[in-house]
């Protein structure tokens with residue numbers, strides 16, 4: 334009998350408030366849904382048993398709000414959190430909407446724009462700490478180029494690094510219990526964005542003053558936009574010990590940013606990402622960063638759908654991880670190691686190097702080993718489709 338899906342706070346699902354505030358506007362047409370304020374978004378998510386939310390400063394108070402207006406918004410957010418039990422899992426700065434950021438924020442040529450961007454981030458980092466956010470995200474929305482001769486990419490990376498270093502020092506000085514997270518994206522709204530993939534972000538992090546304070550939150554759609562493999566991107570970050578948050582959604586490859594509901598594009602790939610997060614006990618929030626189709630009247634079916642899709646895939650992961658036929662074939666794939674080469678390759682020593690140098694291999698014979706990938710993939714497909 335099919336198992337029932339039930340979502341609880343223990344699942345640690347989270348949403349960007351901007352996802353449910355999204356009103357269906359696209360480059361070809363205006364809004365199709367009524368406005369929902371940031372506070373209403375937090376409350377609506379909390380009432381539906383969602384564990385956490387992420388927000389941008391501009392989602393909760395308008396740009397240029399005075400201290401009193403800002404305090405009021407923060408107090409209302411706290412009220413909504415208290416009333417519904419939802420937490421603030423992560424926060425970020427809107428460094429992309431206002432025209433001042435039209436040519437980038439941290440990578441702008443104009444030092445005054447960079448300073449304004451850092452000031453804006455600094456101010457919201459303090460609010461985020463007050464709301465209990467343990468992760469602070471940097472998505473370089475406008476950090477990129479349309480005209481490459483106009484911006485030296487070396488200089489741009491240097492400026493990005495400087496701003497992150499400055500903000501890390503701020504977090505340390507304020508003693509906020511918070512880590513940063515870089516969110517890679519290859520393009521849109523710029524033709525080409527800096528820090529396009531997880532690998533780019535990890536490489537920059539290694540050059541920061543406080544690399545331990547900075548992780549990565551890969552986003553499914555951004556990875557597919559780059560034509561890359563979500564499982565491999567998530568795994569690269571996880572293996573580096575840098576997976577501090579995740580942005581789940583769906584996206585057809587190599588297209589405009591679609592931000593569809595999680596599971597809407599490629600269930601097999603989604604299953605393998607859920608399996609990775611399950612098998613390696615990812616313990617952060619599972620955050621959905623997507624938006625309802627423009628045809629939806631309100632965001633709530635979308636919210637439920639994302640969480641149900643994850644839970645449904647989790648059930649499939651249980652089946653995959655206990656399917657005797659599949660497990661046997663996977664084991665066969667790894668094969669035996671009768672000569673102990675695993676141990677030799679694990680560490681270099683004179684002895685191991687000598688053993689390797691003197692060994693006799695028969696590549697033609699090794700090449701004959703049967704690898705049942707067709708059957709393995711078919712078994713996975715059948716589990717996914719629910720057939721025996």
Ligand code: GLT
Nearest residue numbers: 351425426472516552580622
């Ligand atoms: C924006 C973008 C997302 C980022 C958000 C954080 S905002 O909606 O599409 O992928 O995560 O700034």
Ligand code: MN
Nearest residue numbers: 516552580622
């Ligand atoms: Mn995102």
